[in-house]
Amino acid sequence: MKSARDRVSEHSIQAAFIQRCRWNEAKYPPLKLLWANANGGARNAVTGAMLKAEGVRAGVPDLFLAWPSGGYHGLFIEMKTPKGRMSPEQKALMSDLGSAGYRCVECRSSERAWLVVMDYLGIRFW
DSSP states (O other): OOOTTSOOOOOHHHHHEEEEHHHTTSHHHHGGGGGEEEOOOOOOOOHHHHHHTTTTTTTOEEEEEOOOOOTOOEEEEEEETTTOOHHHHHHHHHHHHHHTTOEEEEESSHHEEEEEEEEHHTTTOO
């Protein structure tokens, strides 16, 4: 049985992906327009109410690349662990974003996220 230390976390997957993107911004300038949407995490009731009043919305994907490509307005990525599952709010919002002209992808590894972004930007390695 794996210990908590051995398990892959969504944080570690996303952090590894972001690090790779930051290292490659000079080579691929659109990566400068990639950022995280800090909607997740446990918060107390007061902070939660304040964030909700400011417009925080349940289900917003973890990452956004604000670069139009391939007929899309931008790319949203929802990071998950290999065993993670999207919430109903995440599924609904990603469907709505897709209908609005954004590409939306669920990724379960930093490598998968990298390949999705490279494909989205039209960069081929094969």
